[in-house]
Amino acid sequence: MELCYHLLTIHILFCLSSITLAANLFNSKTDASALLSFKSHISSDPFGVLSSWNESVHHCQWQGILCGKRHPDRVTALLLDSKQFTGSISPSLANLTFLQRISLSDNQFHGIIPVEIGYLNRLRFLNLSMNFIEGIIPSTLGNCSNLQVIALRYNNLGGTIPPNLVQCKRLQAIDAGYNFLTGGIPPELGHIPQLRFLALHVNNLTGSIPSTLGNLSSLMILGLHQNNFEGHIPDSLSNLTSLLEFFVNQNSFSGFPPALSNLNNLLELTLHQNRLSGTIPSSLGNLNNIQIISLYENKLSGFIPAAIGKLHNLWAFDISENNISGEIPHSLFNISTMFNLGLFFNRLEGTLPFHFSDGCPNLQYLLIYGNQLTGQIPASISNCSALTYLGLDSNSFSGTIPASFGFLENLRLVSVASNKLEAKRSQDWIFLDAMANCTSLQFLELDNNKLEGTLSSSIGNLSTSLRKISLSSNPISGNIPI
Ligand SMILES: *[C@@H]1O[C@H](CO)[C@@H](O)[C@H](O)[C@H]1NC(C)=O
Ligand SMILES: *[C@@H]1O[C@H](CO)[C@@H](O)[C@H](O)[C@H]1NC(C)=O
Ligand SMILES: *[C@@H]1O[C@H](CO)[C@@H](O)[C@H](O)[C@H]1NC(C)=O
Ligand SMILES: *[C@@H]1O[C@H](CO)[C@@H](O)[C@H](O)[C@H]1NC(C)=O
Ligand SMILES: *[C@@H]1O[C@H](CO)[C@@H](O)[C@H](O)[C@H]1NC(C)=O
Ligand SMILES: *[C@@H]1O[C@H](CO)[C@@H](O)[C@H](O)[C@H]1NC(C)=O
Ligand SMILES: *[C@@H]1O[C@H](CO)[C@@H](O)[C@H](O)[C@H]1NC(C)=O
Ligand SMILES: *[C@@H]1O[C@H](CO)[C@@H](O)[C@H](O)[C@H]1NC(C)=O
Ligand SMILES: *[C@@H]1O[C@H](CO)[C@@H](O)[C@H](O)[C@H]1NC(C)=O
Ligand SMILES: *[C@@H]1O[C@H](CO)[C@@H](O)[C@H](O)[C@H]1NC(C)=O
Ligand SMILES: *[C@@H]1O[C@H](CO)[C@@H](O)[C@H](O)[C@H]1NC(C)=O
Ligand SMILES: *[C@@H]1O[C@H](CO)[C@@H](O)[C@H](O)[C@H]1NC(C)=O
Numbered sequence: 343m344e345l346c347y348h349l350l351t352i353h354i355l356f357c358l359s360s361i362t363l364a365a366n367l368f369n370s371k372t373d374a375s376a377l378l379s380f381k382s383h384i385s386s387d388p389f390g391v392l393s394s395w396n397e398s399v400h401h402c403q404w405q406g407i408l409c410g411k412r413h414p415d416r417v418t419a420l421l422l423d424s425k426q427f428t429g430s431i432s433p434s435l436a437n438l439t440f441l442q443r444i445s446l447s448d449n450q451f452h453g454i455i456p457v458e459i460g461y462l463n464r465l466r467f468l469n470l471s472m473n474f475i476e477g478i479i480p481s482t483l484g485n486c487s488n489l490q491v492i493a494l495r496y497n498n499l500g501g502t503i504p505p506n507l508v509q510c511k512r513l514q515a516i517d518a519g520y521n522f523l524t525g526g527i528p529p530e531l532g533h534i535p536q537l538r539f540l541a542l543h544v545n546n547l548t549g550s551i552p553s554t555l556g557n558l559s560s561l562m563i564l565g566l567h568q569n570n571f572e573g574h575i576p577d578s579l580s581n582l583t584s585l586l587e588f589f590v591n592q593n594s595f596s597g598f599p600p601a602l603s604n605l606n607n608l609l610e611l612t613l614h615q616n617r618l619s620g621t622i623p624s625s626l627g628n629l630n631n632i633q634i635i636s637l638y639e640n641k642l643s644g645f646i647p648a649a650i651g652k653l654h655n656l657w658a659f660d661i662s663e664n665n666i667s668g669e670i671p672h673s674l675f676n677i678s679t680m681f682n683l684g685l686f687f688n689r690l691e692g693t694l695p696f697h698f699s700d701g702c703p704n705l706q707y708l709l710i711y712g713n714q715l716t717g718q719i720p721a722s723i724s725n726c727s728a729l730t731y732l733g734l735d736s737n738s739f740s741g742t743i744p745a746s747f748g749f750l751e752n753l754r755l756v757s758v759a760s761n762k763l764e765a766k767r768s769q770d771w772i773f774l775d776a777m778a779n780c781t782s783l784q785f786l787e788l789d790n791n792k793l794e795g796t797l798s799s800s801i802g803n804l805s806t807s808l809r810k811i812s813l814s815s816n817p818i819s820g821n822i823p824i
Contacts, residue, residue, distance in 0.1 A: 372437050373417045374401040379434035380420075386428035386450075408443075416440035423469070424448040431475075436461040447493065448472040455499075460485035471495040471517070478502075479518065484509040495541070496520040503542070505530040515539035519565060522546055527566075529554045541565040543589060551590075553578040560584055567612060568592040575599035583607065591615050591636065598642070603628040610634040614660065618642055622661065624649045631655055638662040638684060646671055646685075653677065660684035662709065667691070670710070675726075676701035685710045686733060693717030702726040709733040711757065716740065719758065724749040735759040735787060743788075748776025756780075757787035759812065765793040778803035789814040796820030 381392050395404045401417070402409035408419035417438045423445050430453030431446070441462050451473040459465070460482025468483075471493045478501030479494065489510040495517050502525035507513065513534045523545040531540070532554025538561060547569040555564070556578025563586060571593040579585075580601030588605070591612040598618050602611070603625030610633060611626075618640040626635065627649020634657055635650075642664040650659065651673025659674065662684040669692030674683060681704050690713040698720060705726040711733040718741035719734060730752045739761040747756065756777075765771050775798065777783065783805040793816040801823055804811070 373415065373440075376432075376434040376437040377401055377404065377407065377417065380432040383432040384427050384429035386426070388426050391422065391425050391427075410440055413440060418464075419443040419445075421445045422449070427451065430454075431456055431470075433458045435459065438462070439464070441465055442488075443467040445469040446473070451475055453477075455480050455483075455494075457482045459483060462486055463488065465489055466512075467491045469493040470497065473497050475499060479504055479523075481506050483507060486510060487512070489513055491515045491517075493517045494521065499523060501525075503528055503531070503547075507531065508533050511535065513537055514560075517541040518545070519543045520545075524548065526550075527552055527555070531555065532557045534558070536560055538584075539563045542569070544568040546570060548572070550574070551576055551579070555579060556581040558582060563587045565589045566593065571595060577601055580604045586610070588612070598623065602626065605629065606631070608632055612636040613640070614638040616640055621645070622647055622650075622666070626650060627652050629653065633657040633679070636660045637664065640664050642666060644668075646674070646690075648673065650674060651676065655679055658682040658684075661688065662686045664688055670694070670715075675705075678703060680705050682707040683709070685713065687712040689713065690715060694720055694723070696720050696722070698722040698725040700725050704728055706730040706752070711735040711737065713737050718742075719744055719763075721746040723747075726750075728752060730782075731755045733757050735761065737761055739763060742770045743773040745772040745776040747773055748779040751779055752782060753777075753780040754782050754807075755785040756783070757785065758791070759787040760790040763788075763791040763793065765795060768795060768798075771795065771798050774798055775800040775803070778805075781805050782807055784809045786811045788812060789816065791816050793818060797823055799823040 381395050384392060391405050401407060406420060406422040407417055410416045410418045418440050419442060427449040429451060431451055433456035436458030442464050443466060447469045454477030455475060457480040459480060463486060465486045466488050467490060475497040479499055481504035484504060484506030487510060490512050491514060499521040503523060505528035508530035514536050515538060519541045526549030529552035532552060537558050540561060543565040550573030553576040561582050562584050567589040574597040575595055577600055583604060584607060585605050586607055587610045588608060589612045591614040593616055595616040595618060598620045608629050609631055614636045621644030622642055624647035627647060632653055633655050638660045645668035646666060648671045651671045654677060656677050657679050658681060660682060666688040670685060670690055672695040675695055675698055678701060680702055683705060686709045693716055706728050708729060715737040719739050721744040724746035729750045731754060735757040742765060743758060743763055784807050789812040796819060
């Protein structure tokens with residue numbers, strides 16, 4: 343440089359261009375040597391991907407490398423997913439200062455995420471998911487002000503979530519699920535305006551959900567399930583009007599999240615296996631698009647709100663293992679999309695609808711055992727033609743077992759055990775003949791009822807898939823059919 347300043351004007355242009363040339367040559371060599379350092383940290387490359395990484399080929403032609411248009415020698419992307427690499431991630435990556443994308447997912451990288459990654463201020467996309475990376479999420483990632491995606495799912499990362507990720511104002515996705523992260527959710531994460539995807543599930547996170555997350559007006563997916571979170575889910579989340587999926591199951595949340603009814607776009611709501619108490623708010627009936635509502639294993643009481651029956655996209659509704667009382671709104675059997683209706687182990691009473699219309703063509707799981715239901719098992723239940731798992735046991739159903747079960751060809755499990763079902767006349771046993779049609783039947787549980795008389799030899803015509811038939815604790819007499 344100094345030399346150039348002392349030259350005549352006419353030479354200045356030449357000098358500047360040779361400086362640029364030298365800089366490019368230098369950086370180009372830096373990029374090649376940084377990549378060779380990256381290669382040297384890989385101890386196993388079973389597909390020979392890195393054999394092309396040699397001096398006889400320009401580094402921009404090396405497999406997995408993309409270079410820039412304006413700076414044709416500079417590496418902009420390192421795309422080496424699913425190569426079965428073993429090794430660590432070389433800190434020399436930090437010398438690839440034009441890098442925009444690093445994608446090394448689904449390999450067997452161990453070691454740490456180099457703190458030097460913070461020097462990559464052009465970095466937009468980082469995917470290190472599905473490796474064995476340990477250590478912490480380096481807070482220097484907060485220096486990568488252009489980062490849009492951080493994907494670290496399925497690694498062995500510990501430590502806390504660095505609050506200064508908030509400096510990455512363009513972040514759209516943070517996925518750190520399936521690690522060993524501890525500590526709380528930094529309230530700062532609520533101030534990343536474009537965040538659409540926040541997945542921190544299956545970690546060891548504690549504390550409550552910071553109310554600032556209610557500021558994430560673009561958030562579409564919030565996955566916090568399988569951690570050790572506690573406390574009430576904050577009211578402010580009612581402002582997350584873009585939310586499609588809200589997973590907070592398997593934590594220790596208490597109360598019931600209020601004002602969820604604002605979340606018009608919500609498709610999936612999983613709150614199961616927490617310590618929620620109180621009643622199921624009827625405002626859930628406002629979630630017009632909802633497909634999954636999962637509330638099982640909580641401490642909920644009160645009734646099933648009739649408004650649930652209005653949810654005509656509902657696919658799974660599971661409130662099992664709570665303390666829900668009252669009747670089952672018959673409209674629940676009239677939701678044509680319903681696939682899984684789980685109401686078992688509650689204190690439900692009343693009857694099943696007498697006329698199952700053709701309102702439940704997709705219902706495969708009807709598990710309502712362990713309640714106080716009465717009346718007959720309606721013959722029209724066979725209108726739910728997809729039924730596969732039918733658990734009606736441990737209730738107070740009376741009358742006979744409907745022969746129309748024979749129309750349910752997909753049945754695999756039928757349990758009507760521990761009810762007050764009768765078979766006084768031989769025609770009351772016709773259901774057993776009819777069920778020869780259920781060619782997939784594996785479990786038939788009839789025990790602990792009032793089934794009388796002799797067993798018909800048609801029992802031998804039941805499915806060859808049958809693994810268990812239980813008949814104990816019934817006043818059955820005579821011989822066991824050959
Ligand atoms: C360098 O890579 C090229 C392209 O894959 C390959 O044809 C060549 O054999 C390699 N050379 C060495 C010395 O490995
Ligand atoms: C990175 O670049 C610096 C010079 O800018 C150099 O000293 C260092 O050795 C380089 N590291 C690697 C691994 O290439
Ligand atoms: C990261 O990589 C994994 C595994 O290849 C992939 O399933 C996932 O979709 C990627 N994440 C992003 C945000 O692209
Ligand atoms: C990150 O930025 C801070 C200041 O903003 C700076 O001191 C530090 O050296 C940077 N670290 C890296 C790894 O980029
Ligand atoms: C979670 O943390 C607790 C202590 O806080 C510890 O006992 C437990 O082993 C941790 N679980 C995992 C999966 O790291
Ligand atoms: C962010 O959330 C906090 C707490 O809920 C709230 O006080 C604040 O007004 C919100 N800020 C913005 C910009 O919405
Ligand atoms: C929702 O957001 C608005 C505007 O940012 C704010 O005034 C209001 O308090 C928020 N609601 C809740 C329940 O936090
Ligand atoms: C279930 O709710 C009733 C009131 O409806 C209450 O008396 C009972 O203690 C509750 N049972 C449990 C196990 O919480
Ligand atoms: C089921 O839906 C049909 C048609 O939408 C309606 O006529 C009927 O009353 C509904 N039955 C119940 C129990 O909601
Ligand atoms: C519903 O069930 C009843 C009684 O089993 C039957 O008469 C009726 O035809 C069924 N309707 C449909 C649509 O299958
Ligand atoms: C068995 O299924 C056939 C049609 O798949 C039906 O015609 C017949 O009535 C069924 N038998 C009984 C006893 O349900
Ligand atoms: C069992 O099936 C055989 C042939 O499939 C039939 O002849 C016989 O009548 C059936 N037995 C009873 C008791 O339904």
